[in-house]
Amino acid sequence: MxxxxxxxxxxxxxxxxxxxxxxxxxxxxxxxxxxxxxxxxxxxxxxxxxxxxxxxxxxxxxxxxxxxxxxxxxxxxxxxxxxxxxxxxxxxxxxxxxxxxxxxxxxxxxxxxxxxxxxxxxxxxxxxxxxxxxxxxxxxxxxxxxxxxxxxxxxxxxxxxxxxxxxxxxxxxxxxxxxxxxxWWKPVKRTLGDASAALRHALGEGVRVRVEGGSVTTDLAGMDSTTLALLAAQCGPITGVTLHPERATHGGDLDYARALTVPGLHRTYFPLSARHLPFTPTEVPLPATDEPAPSTPVWSMFSHQLRVMAAAGSVSHLTGDGGDSLFLLAPTHLASLARHGRWLRMLGDAMDWARLRRQSPLPLISAAVRGNTAHIGRAVLLSPPWLKVPAVPALSDHGPASADADAVFLSSFRIVARSAHAEIQLADSLSIALHNPYFDGAVLDAALSAPHEQRFSARRYKPMLADTFADLLPEAHRKRAAKGLFVGDFHEGLRVNLGRVLGLADGRLAALGIVNPVPLQAAIHAAALGARTIWPPLLSALAAEAWLEAVETTSATKWERPMSASAGVR
The missing domain is CATH 3.60.20.10 (Aminohydrolase, N-terminal nucleophile (Ntn) domain)
Known part of the structure; x- marks a missing residue:
């Protein structure tokens, strides 16, 4: 292709x-x-x-x-x-x-x-x-x-x-x-009913302008992608794509996808085999992007899926990315409840969240009482042992720990939305226009306008999304609690591709003096053996190394009048 x-x-x-x-x-x-x-x-x-x-x-x-x-x-x-x-x-x-x-x-x-x-x-x-x-x-x-x-x-x-x-x-x-x-933009406040109406309009219109007049596919898995698929089907024929293990014939996403029988929605299935394991090499080189893309470790699977869809005539694909960031909130509102003296609600929500996560509620309660909003429900990651360069203070390190819950949410959401743009660039290289409607500005504006504590629930899964589209989503989909995890695939992918991945650990990042390859290779060996692994920093290091290689082997954009840079915009 x-x-x-x-x-x-x-x-x-x-x-x-x-x-x-x-x-x-x-x-x-x-x-x-x-x-x-x-x-x-x-x-x-x-x-x-x-x-x-x-x-x-x-x-x-x-x-x-x-x-x-x-x-x-x-x-x-x-x-x-x-x-x-x-x-x-x-x-x-x-x-x-x-x-x-x-x-x-x-x-x-x-x-x-x-x-x-x-x-x-x-x-x-x-x-x-x-x-x-x-x-x-x-x-x-x-x-x-x-x-x-x-x-x-x-x-x-x-x-x-x-x-x-x-x-x-x-x-x-x-x-x-x-x-x-x-x-030019700042959050507005609406009642839950008005916010829900705004969300329905923004998401519905965001889907419509992407699917009318073209051959479009969409993810068909959890509540987020199912909602998009049903909205898209109202605008014309749409094909929902469900990924599943090769030997699986039922269960999980397969059963939920098969349960959807609505006009305009066709279903297809993408079986995942050993060739799709994380870190597996592929004949399609990783494209250069603005920054390391989240899908870099699973490029073998992602690129194959994109090529299959393009070969079938799809020109655009909708994903449910952003739904978790928007509707599956950390309980940062606990600090606000404590600040306003709503102790019973704060303690109840902290207990519910802790029970859901199978952890003690004491750290949540302590952080809420101290007003430490930024770290409620979010693990504090230590600098990985292979990182040699002291990192410049991060965005969240500059503001007060007692930042407003919505401000903390907004900062986190925008970081994920920006990184998703690199995913669009990956898909673009294979002639598929990737779209993430949950990252639309109007959708964010609508969701954020609802009271924070009413967007959160430890007892219900994504209540705002489920209630807003209650007439569209079947009952079984509204009550579905979560999707499956694929941690085992990453362990297996490392075992199968161990030699290749170890090579990544001693490459361009090491040459730049940013990482020490010895502890990084030790972490890779441990993960390949199935040891409990803190995946985010490890995947970031491997994605960054692959990204540097892609950038190095890709021709830079040529300009009509080459110019040197000076100071930034003030």
């Missing part, structure tokens, strides 16, 4: 002289320069021009022509564009020389900037922008990623001198080469 050119978009400071532009890009506008790269669905690039004013929406979006016309002339772009469903970036050029770039609230459409002589270049791929900044990996960011991928270094990305635009912010570019950032 022929790999396709990576899809991304970007632009540069207006006026003065032509700025850098990637070779082969398709210009939407020349001044200010805005371009797209790769093959895009026509409906996912919408532009309108009227006189000197121009607006573009890049990505799946529910916007109508009337909405675009309103946004073109309204004083505050975010008041109109911030309500649109889908996952997209909005760019508006004004007659006064300003260019506004609206970053989505969830962070699922990451944006980055590089300062170059004469102005700023922005884009949706840090990898593509990196040649303008010298093409160097930010080793301090990488060290923080290896320590805890869910607590990265603040204001940095995987590439040195490439600066991330914070989610929910407006990037404004001026003709003088200046750039500024301002926050």
């Amino acid at each position: 022929k790999e396709r050119e990576a899809r991304w978009y970007g632009g540069s400071t207006p006026g003065s002289r032509p700025a850098a532009a990637p070779v082969g890009a398709r210009l939407l506008w020349s001044d200010p320069a805005v371009w797209v790269c790769g093959d895009w669905e026509p409906e996912h690039i919408q532009t309108v021009e009227f006189g000197d004013a121009k607006i573009a929406v890049l990505g799946p979006c529910s916007v109508s022509e009337h909405d675009l016309a309103r946004a073109l002339s309204c004083p505050d772009l975010a008041t109109v564009a911030g309500e649109w469903a889908g996952s997209h970036t909005v760019v508006r050029a004004q007659g006064d020389g300003r260019v506004e770039v609206l970053a989505d609230a969830a962070g699922a459409c990451p944006l980055y900037t590089v300062n170059v002589p004469g102005g700023v270049v922005w884009g949706s791929s840090s990898l593509a922008l990196s040649p303008l900044a010298g093409g160097g990996v930010d080793t301090e960011w990488l060290a923080a990623f290896l320590r805890d991928k869910h607590a990265p270094t603040a204001g940095r990305c995987a590439w040195a001198e490439v600066k991330p635009v914070p989610a929910g912010h407006l990037l404004t570019l001026h003709t003088a080469g200046r750039a500024s950032l301002s926050s």
Whole structure:
């Protein structure tokens, strides 16, 4: 299968002289320069021009022509564009020389900037922008990623001198080469009923704009993906794909998938065999991405699934990723309950959570009383023994431990949403447009607007999602508690591929002086023997090594006017 050119978009400071532009890009506008790269669905690039004013929406979006016309002339772009469903970036050029770039609230459409002589270049791929900044990996960011991928270094990305635009912010570019950032989004509060109605609209519209008019597949497994499949089936024929062990004929996801008999939904099954074990080599090289992708250790399985779907005619695939992050919350609200003196509710919820996790409630209660919101229900990971470089303080280390529960949730959610973009880049290389509707900004806005304690329950699985779509989900699916775990597959994958994985432990990360291969190889040996393993830091190290290899063997984006980087956007 022929790999396709990576899809991304970007632009540069207006006026003065032509700025850098990637070779082969398709210009939407020349001044200010805005371009797209790769093959895009026509409906996912919408532009309108009227006189000197121009607006573009890049990505799946529910916007109508009337909405675009309103946004073109309204004083505050975010008041109109911030309500649109889908996952997209909005760019508006004004007659006064300003260019506004609206970053989505969830962070699922990451944006980055590089300062170059004469102005700023922005884009949706840090990898593509990196040649303008010298093409160097930010080793301090990488060290923080290896320590805890869910607590990265603040204001940095995987590439040195490439600066991330914070989610929910407006990037404004001026003709003088200046750039500024301002926050445009903040959580609103709704009653549970209103929040549920907003969630139903946002998720339904987010699915609709992705599935109408194309051949689409979707995951069909747990409650999250099943909800998407049922919403998609209302818009036209859809094929649900269920993964299962090769020898399994019933049980788990198979039984739940077979129980769904609704018009427009077809089912297919993807048997998993030894060739799909984690860490297994594949004939499809791992593509280079903005940062190490979560699916890197299971690329053999993921790439095969994508190729099978593409061969069957699918051009887009919906996943349930993000559902756990959105609806399966840690009990951070315990600190808020303690702060407001609601002791009985706090103690009851702490006991329920501890019983569910088969652990003592005392650490939860102690953290809640101290107001240590950030660490409630989340294991404190020590720096792995193979990490040689002291990591720069992580994002969560800068704020007070008593941060608001919603602020802690929002920070964590955006980190996961950003990393999921690398998954989209993996799928894109094999001609499948991967979509994660649960990471849409409007979906986040709706879910976060409900009272935190009403989104949480240790007695019910994902109550907000189950209640919002109670008329759509069959009773058995609403009452399903969880999905299966695949830890055993990782142990077996290491045993089968031990020699190859040990080689990864003494490679580029070791050459950079970031890891000590001896303790890393010891941890790999122990995991291969079935020892209890703390998987996140181990998988991060192996994914980062494979990512560095992919980056090293992939041609960098070529630019029409190579420029060196300077200081970041302030």
